[in-house]
Amino acid sequence: MDNNFDVAIIGGGVSGCAAFWTISEYTNIDKVVLLEKCDKLATISSSSKANSQTIHDGSIETNYTSQKASKVKVAADKVKHYALAKGLQNKAIFKMQKLAIGIGDEECEFIKHRHEEFKEIFQGLEFFTKDEVKKIEPKVIENPDGNDRSENVVASGFKESWCAMNFEILSESFVKEAQKANKQSEILLNFKVLNIKQNADGTYNIKAKDKREINAKFILVNAGSHSLTLAQNAGYGKDIACLPMAGSFYFVPGNLLKGKVYTVQNPKLPFAALHGDPDIAINGVTRLGPTAIVIPKLERSKYLFGNVNSELVKIDFKVDALKVALDLLKDSEIRNYALKNVMFELPWIGKKLFIKDARKIIPSLKLSELTYAKGFGEVRPQVIDMTAKKLELGEKKIITEKGLTFNMTPSPGATSCLGNAKTDTIEIAKYLNKSFDIERFQKDLEQ
Numbered sequence: 001m002d003n004n005f006d007v008a009i010i011g012g013g014v015s016g017c018a019a020f021w022t023i024s025e026y027t028n029i030d031k032v033v034l035l036e037k038c039d040k041l042a043t044i045s046s047s048s049k050a051n052s053q054t055i056h057d058g059s060i061e062t063n064y065t066s067q068k069a070s071k072v073k074v075a076a077d078k079v080k081h082y083a084l085a086k087g088l089q090n091k092a093i094f095k096m097q098k099l100a101i102g103i104g105d106e107e108c109e110f111i112k113h114r115h116e117e118f119k120e121i122f123q124g125l126e127f128f129t130k131d132e133v134k135k136i137e138p139k140v141i142e143n144p145d146g147n148d149r150s151e152n153v154v155a156s157g158f159k160e161s162w163c164a165m166n167f168e169i170l171s172e173s174f175v176k177e178a179q180k181a182n183k184q185s186e187i188l189l190n191f192k193v194l195n196i197k198q199n200a201d202g203t204y205n206i207k208a209k210d211k212r213e214i215n216a217k218f219i220l221v222n223a224g225s226h227s228l229t230l231a232q233n234a235g236y237g238k239d240i241a242c243l244p245m246a247g248s249f250y251f252v253p254g255n256l257l258k259g260k261v262y263t264v265q266n267p268k269l270p271f272a273a274l275h276g277d278p279d280i281a282i283n284g285v286t287r288l289g290p291t292a293i294v295i296p297k298l299e300r301s302k303y304l305f306g307n308v309n310s311e312l313v314k315i316d317f318k319v320d321a322l323k324v325a326l327d328l329l330k331d332s333e334i335r336n337y338a339l340k341n342v343m344f345e346l347p348w349i350g351k352k353l354f355i356k357d358a359r360k361i362i363p364s365l366k367l368s369e370l371t372y373a374k375g376f377g378e379v380r381p382q383v384i385d386m387t388a389k390k391l392e393l394g395e396k397k398i399i400t401e402k403g404l405t406f407n408m409t410p411s412p413g414a415t416s417c418l419g420n421a422k423t424d425t426i427e428i429a430k431y432l433n434k435s436f437d438i439e440r441f442q443k444d445l446e447q
């Protein structure tokens with residue numbers, strides 16, 4: 001094998017696979033390699049077990065401002081267009097209704113105002129009264145005694161939308177299409193990158209744990225929560241720390257919900273609020289979650305102390321990072337939220353506490369119906385900006401302008417995969433003096 005490549009992409013999750021396809025399909029770059037530490041692609045955050053399977057376009061994610069929604073919608077449309085054009089309907093992309101619901105007068109007011117603002121961005125966004133919600137999502141209204149819940153309920157959303165995505169299957173499709181477009185594209189599995197070093201000629205040398213080595217002119221690091229450790233080992237991103245926020249799910253048997261039901265999020269929290277929806281990878285199961293708990297790991301493991309990451313000590317044990325974390329905990333709402341979420345993970349008691357929040361979505365839910373979804377969920381690598389001294393609300397890109405770019409991708413990173421791939425491909429083509437057929441990319445995915 002010739003070990004010299006034009007571009008090496010580290011990480012075979014949905015971000016790496018999207019970049020692999022974009023470069024292979026739309027540029028004249030010859031030799032691209034995708035490096036993945038596992039024996040399969042998309043088994044960490046992009047697995048259908050790990051995330052909430054939602055194309056986050058901002059219409060029902062109540063923690064997004066209208067500006068943020070306008071931005072993520074552009075990226076969301078790209079993954080929708082890709083999946084529909086490649087015939088992935090009911091394989092990767094699924095159509096269902098989706099609602100942001102307000103419960104009680106204060107939240108109902110919030111949803112009403114939000115709807116007025118967001119209907120300008122989302123054509124066809126509908127507002128639903130309590131009676132209308134009862135018709136389209138009856139379990140949200142039904143009390144355990146069969147009567148209607150007493151609080152007022154309103155919703156804003158769509159009765160039909162291509163809004164659910166199996167990002168694992170999407171990743172497989174990207175790779176298949178990439179290899180069709182460029183026969184020289186290669187994938188190396190079980191290739192755990194340990195070290196990135198610059199060669200004397202300006203190219204980079206990548207060393208794997210099993211001692212394999214390759215060289216590349218440009219390296220794109222899409223290693224999910226591991227991107228920052230690789231960046232800092234290479235001398236970049238020293239002003240960033242990481243708050244690894246694990247999310248878990250609970251299951252309820254049966255299709256209790258017809259579509260996605262999102263609740264109102266505390267604007268101080270950087271991810272979508274608790275929601276419920278039909279699982280698209282497992283038939284006849286309703287998923288509730290995710291929870292949010294800080295853990296000393298960059299990836300979850302079936303063992304309590306498995307995957308505890310020593311690199312996090314280097315990344316996070318800095319005065320400024322600890323200050324940001326402590327400042328967050330000074331806020332009583334965040335402190336209570338954090339404590340409650342720790343409790344959700346505990347056996348027996350966790351379920352008893354979680355059901356109180358879950359009943360906000362399905363009031364008639366019984367304790368006996370709820371089970372902790374073991375082996376589901378993953379870690380969101382939330383970014384702490386130590387210069388601005390704050391927790392960032394989404395993704396982060398470290399552009400070195402030296403042939404090395406690192407992407408950190410907490411939610412909605414899967415939705416943004418093609419948006420990020422476009423930005424990165426522009427940069428890579430420019431750096432390598434190659435061409436990117438951006439007009440065709442836009443025609444295929446943006447119109």
Ligand SMILES: Cc1cc2nc3c(=O)[nH]c(=O)nc-3n(C[C@H](O)[C@H](O)[C@H](O)COP(=O)(O)OP(=O)(O)OC[C@H]3O[C@@H](n4cnc5c(N)ncnc54)[C@H](O)[C@@H]3O)c2cc1C
Pocket residue numbers: 010011012013014015016035036037038041042043044045046047050051052053054055056167191192193194222223224225226227246247248290377378379380409410411412413414415416
């Ligand atoms: C609970 C939860 C719910 C979420 N819900 C949503 C949602 O509904 N919608 C949405 O858009 N986003 C959601 N997200 C976020 C989304 O899952 C991620 O943004 C997305 O999957 C990130 O993709 P990625 O390819 O960047 O990272 P990953 O999927 O984590 O892939 C990174 C890859 O890099 C590999 N890797 C790491 N280190 C190395 C190394 N040293 N050498 C080689 N390979 C390496 C890993 O093995 C992995 O395969 C959610 C996340 C969580 C945790």
